[in-house]
Amino acid sequence: MSRKKKQEDKYDSEALNSEMEGDNVSKDGGALEAKMSLLNGCTVIVGSIIGSGIFVSPTGVLKYTGSVNASLLVWIASGVFSMIGAYCYAELGTMIRLSGADYAYIMETFGPFAAFVRLWIECMIVRPCSQAIVALTFSVYVLKPLFPECDPPEDATRLLAACCILLLTFVNCWSVRAATLVQDWFTYAKLLALFIIIAAGIYQLCRGQVEHFTFEGTTSDVTSIALSFYSGLFAYNGWNYLNFIIEELKDPVRNLPRAIAISCALVTIVYTLTNVAFYTTLSPTEVLGSAAVAVTFAERLFGWFALSIPLFVAASTFGAVNGVLLTSSRLFYAGAAQGQMPAMLTMVTSRATPAPAVLAVALLSLLYLTVSDIYALINYVGFATWLSIGAAVLCLPVLRYTKPDLDRPIKVNLFFPVIYIICTILVVAVPAVASPAETGIGCLMIFTAAPVYLLLLHPRTRINFLANIMHGATYLVQKLTLSVRPKTK
Numbered sequence: 001m002s003r004k005k006k007q008e009d010k011y012d013s014e015a016l017n018s019e020m021e022g023d024n025v026s027k028d029g030g031a032l033e034a035k036m037s038l039l040n041g042c043t044v045i046v047g048s049i050i051g052s053g054i055f056v057s058p059t060g061v062l063k064y065t066g067s068v069n070a071s072l073l074v075w076i077a078s079g080v081f082s083m084i085g086a087y088c089y090a091e092l093g094t095m096i097r098l099s100g101a102d103y104a105y106i107m108e109t110f111g112p113f114a115a116f117v118r119l120w121i122e123c124m125i126v127r128p129c130s131q132a133i134v135a136l137t138f139s140v141y142v143l144k145p146l147f148p149e150c151d152p153p154e155d156a157t158r159l160l161a162a163c164c165i166l167l168l169t170f171v172n173c174w175s176v177r178a179a180t181l182v183q184d185w186f187t188y189a190k191l192l193a194l195f196i197i198i199a200a201g202i203y204q205l206c207r208g209q210v211e212h213f214t215f216e217g218t219t220s221d222v223t224s225i226a227l228s229f230y231s232g233l234f235a236y237n238g239w240n241y242l243n244f245i246i247e248e249l250k251d252p253v254r255n256l257p258r259a260i261a262i263s264c265a266l267v268t269i270v271y272t273l274t275n276v277a278f279y280t281t282l283s284p285t286e287v288l289g290s291a292a293v294a295v296t297f298a299e300r301l302f303g304w305f306a307l308s309i310p311l312f313v314a315a316s317t318f319g320a321v322n323g324v325l326l327t328s329s330r331l332f333y334a335g336a337a338q339g340q341m342p343a344m345l346t347m348v349t350s351r352a353t354p355a356p357a358v359l360a361v362a363l364l365s366l367l368y369l370t371v372s373d374i375y376a377l378i379n380y381v382g383f384a385t386w387l388s389i390g391a392a393v394l395c396l397p398v399l400r401y402t403k404p405d406l407d408r409p410i411k412v413n414l415f416f417p418v419i420y421i422i423c424t425i426l427v428v429a430v431p432a433v434a435s436p437a438e439t440g441i442g443c444l445m446i447f448t449a450a451p452v453y454l455l456l457l458h459p460r461t462r463i464n465f466l467a468n469i470m471h472g473a474t475y476l477v478q479k480l481t482l483s484v485r486p487k488t489k
Helices: 002-016 019-023 038-049 060-065 068-095 102-110 112-146 154-174 176-206 222-235 241-248 252-281 284-289 293-301 303-337 355-368 374-402 415-434 436-447 449-456 466-481
Strands: none
Touching: 038 176, 038 241, 038 252, 038 303, 060 068, 060 222, 060 284, 068 222, 068 241, 068 252, 068 374, 068 415, 102 112, 102 303, 102 374, 112 154, 112 303, 112 355, 112 374, 112 436, 112 449, 154 176, 154 303, 154 355, 176 252, 176 293, 176 303, 222 415, 241 252, 241 303, 252 284, 252 293, 293 303, 303 355, 355 466, 374 415, 374 436, 415 436, 436 449
C-alpha cells in the first residue's frame, strides 16, 4: 500500500500539476457537478428502461406463459419486482453516495475483488454490447422507410450505428446539460409514441375488442413461467441506472427515491397498457409471428400514419443509446477512482464531463459493432447481470449487520431485500438449468476477471512496469482531452 501511495503522490506532482491545470481548467473544471434535477433523473431512468423491446417484439412473455391474461400478469409482476429492487437501491444510493451504483456497494461490502468482477463484466462486455445492439436497432429503423420491401444493407446499418454512437459521444463530452437534454426530449418522444398506441388501444376497448383477453392456453410448467419472468424483467432493465450518476444529481437524498418511484410506476403502467393495446387488435398468433409488433399494430389501425412508427422506434433507441453512454461512462469513472481501471478514466474536463471515460465506452461499443453475433455475448452474461444486481441488494442486509452506524436517510424493511434476493436466485438458476452451455460460457467470461485482477491490480502479483506505461498514456489523454483528476470533495 505504501508503494501505491508513493506512486499516486508522484502522479499528482507530475501530471496533475502540469501546465494544463493552470491553463485549461475553469472554475467549474476538475469535478463532476450536481446539475441534474428530479425531472432529469426520471428521464434517465425511463429513457434507459424503454428501448426497442416494447415496440419491436414483446413476444417472450407471451411465448412462455401461453395466454394473454397470464402474460399481462407477468408484465405487472415484473414491474412490481423491479420496484422492490429499486426501493432497496434507494437506501443503498442515499447511504453510499458514490457514482458506480452496485459496483460501489459491492466494493464497500465485499471488497475489491468481488467489485472488480462486477466491473469487468459490466464495462468490458455487457454495457458496450448492449449499446452496440441498441445503436444497430436505431439504424435499422431509421433506414427501414428507405427499404420497405427488404432489410437495410448490413454495412449501411453498421455505419449509421457508428455515427449514432459518435454523435452522442460528442454530446456527452461537450456537457452534462446537453446529454440530459437529449435524454429528456427523446424520452418524451418515446412516451408520445407509446401514448398514441395506448390511446388507440383504449378506443378499441371502448368498441368491445376484448376477445383475446383470456387465460386459455396458460402453461403450468414452472420452468416456462420462470423464463417468462426472465423476459419481462429484461424489458425493465435500467431501473438502477440513475444510481450510477448519483454524484451529479441535485439533492440525492430527496430526488433519488422520488425519481425511482415515479419512473418505475410510470414504466409499469405504460408497459402494461401498451400490451393491452396490442391485444385489442392483434391475436396471440399474430403477436408471436410478428417481428415488429408495434409496426404491425399501427398498420392495422393507423393507415398512412403507420410510417411514423419506425421513426418513433428510432427516437426511442437513440435516447436509450444516450442513456447507456451517460451512465456507463460514470461506471468506468467510478472504477478508475477506486484504482481498478486506468487513472486516465478519472479525468474530468473543464466542462465538468468525464470525457476519457465517455470515449472509452464509445470505443468499446464501436469495436463490438464489428462482431457478427454480439447477441450471443449478451445471452452468455445476462444471468451475470442479474446475479450482480442480487449481490448488490444483498449488500443492504449485510451492511445493516457489519456497519449499523452508517447514515441511512432511507431505511428499507428487510422483508423487501430478502424477497428480492430469493426471486433473483430463481431468475438466475432456472435459465442456468435450462441453458447449461450458455451458462458455462458466461461463467468462463466471469472467470477471466481473475487473471486480469492478479496481473494488473493485486499488490503482490501485479506487473509493476505497466505503471510507467499507463502514466505516460494518462498524461497524453490529459493533453488530448484538456482534463485533470477531479478535486476532492
